[in-house]
Amino acid sequence: MYETGQITDPQQQDGVAEMLAYQLKDYAKAGLSLFWQRQAIFGSALLLEAYYYSPLMAAFTLCLVIASEIFDFMCFRRIMLLNDYSSDREAFTCLMLVQVGTVVSAGIIAFFALSISLAQGPTTHFMPLFFLFAAALFAAMNNHQILSLIVMRLLIYGVTFLFIPIWDIWQTSAPLNSELWAQFFTSIFVVYFIIDCSRIYMKFYERNRQQLQKLQIEHETTKNALRSKSEFLATISHELRTPLTSVKGSLDLACAGALGPMPDKLQNALGIAQRNASRLHALIAELLDLQQIESGKMSFTFETVKADTVIRRCVSSLEPYADGLNVRYVLGDMPDDVYVHADEARLEQVVTNIMSNAAKFSFEGGEVDISMVATDDKLRILVRDRGIGLATGDKEKVFDRFSQLDSSDQRRAGGTGLGMNISKKIVEAHGGSIDYVPNPDKGTTFFIEFDRAAMPAEIYTAEAS
Structure with a gap:
């Protein structure tokens, strides 16, 4: 999905890197917010394994989980530091790291399910298959931000989900009418259900992302329009203030009698003109004040x-x-x-x-x-x-x-x-x-x-x- 070798236009590559960084941050935020929920699920599953099957295997799996969670947490923290000044290479490096983390964490869950199913022997395997189903559904709901990651995770879960009943069938040479074959066909249906859920969640996420991107573009357009409006108001106000100041000054002199006596009718007309010139001068001053406030350039002498x-x-x-x-x-x-x-x-x-x-x-x-x-x-x-x-x-x-x-x-x-x-x-x-x-x-x-x-x-x- 993000193979830069196929992109020759630098602007297109920048756009892909920017979108990748956005999706990585969404992925990391989801991972960080669900940290304790994951630990509760892992803890419950491992306690069950330790009590009913093998404490040693549960302890070994716990060590793997801790190492995987530490690695993921470090990746998430690195992703959250991505910003507009980060290089494209850094975004793709983060993608590679989370891909590694995805393979490792999904592999640990698959190993956990396989270890329990092997300990159980040929049977219906409700517990390991349920945990695989829960992990796959959890991934579909919360790890759908990047296609390659959800594909990797579901591929590992799906193969494991189908391997468990197939192994039992092969080990026992079970006939077609046995429960083991019913479990296999049910597993196929469950895998399809998980894939379909992932597709729906990905489609929903992509639609929301596009709507958010559209809102951001509209927001930038509005900001540019407001900036243009402010610049226009400032320019017009400055251009009007200079001639208006001269007009107002001349009217003030005339009304004060500095230009000599005037007929009453002319005096009244000049008085009206003076009042309206003062009003225009005050309006222009307000527009200039507004422009200074919006641009953060209004100065104060305290x-x-x-x-x-x-x-x-x-x-x-x-x-x-x-x-x-x-x-x-x-x-x-x-x-x-x-x-x-x-x-x-x-x-x-x-x-x-x-x-x-x-x-x-x-x-x-x-x-x-x-x-x-x-x-x-x-x-x-x-x-x-x-x-x-x-x-x-x-x-x-x-x-x-x-x-x-x-x-x-x-x-x-x-x-x-x-x-x-x-x-x-x-x-x-x-x-x-x-x-x-x-x-x-x-x-x-x-x-x-x-x-x-x-x-x-x-x-x-x-x-x-």
Whole structure:
């Protein structure tokens, strides 16, 4: 099945070696997982032989079994070390070793059955034939990964299975109507049954292997598609950001009056353009953040950060946005001696995102409460709104990429659906957690939790002095 001398194409030979390594690993895994089951079967069989027939022969067979099991175990361990960097020669060497091990272990079982049948003399030989049948069925169920191995094993068992009744017939010159001939014909049927079982198990294994291979190919195709999508998003975002930054900068200057007085109608039109340019700029920034996270290239500059300072700065920057929605931010308990080890800009990005979402989904005239709860080793930042609220079962959508709870064209709040997913990744990169709980009355409370950091030495010294 794996004769490399017939394969001249290096790519075909690599494919055969790769498939062989896969099948060898399946074979080794089965062998290792069934180790103690095999020992229990061997032990029971040898105890019966020792008690009813020959203790000396049972002891000799036990020595052979131990040697065979040690050899197989070493082969299995060697096979499990095969990887993408292993040479083709190593895979074929492992195949040769397990073929040797198969011949040896099957030969020992055949020797065990023959020794008992010879000790019994001409009879029905239920015990040795049963153990041969059990060994053959065990092989059909668990050693069907490689064709050459199952053929070798079943060939040895089959020859032994037929030899035992034939030997009795020859020794006794039994007539055709004797029990010995009935045993021989039954043995033929049993051998056929074992071969057919092996064929079915091999066919089932091959079908599963092909399905798994198909799934792996589809998985690689999906990964390549996702990689292409990420690269496309990154390229487009970079290409859009440069001209958009110029457009936004010009609009900001014009709206600030740096270009001179303008008519009211033009001022209103420029204001609309400025708001939409800012929105596009924020969307592109989210796409770039997502691409950096997926590629593992998002960088962090960790330092000791005063938590309430970050929150107050976020409130100040978002107050104009909240005013536009007729929503008010209310600061609650804000301990001023709490520090965390974080990237200040990224922490501010997360808090800003949660606070802006709270305002966005609040009703007009509503309030958003921001507070902190500190323990000896943890800090929790809470943002509580009284808006439309979220259900506990919505968490997967809330923190998923490109996900909107309301994805209809008439949804109240816009956005890419990336903000919370990016925030979750950033918080997790800080070793923290982010979650939410529905409020008892209405609205939702989002919270992020971090480990507290010690107060910087220079600040502690200054306060002490």
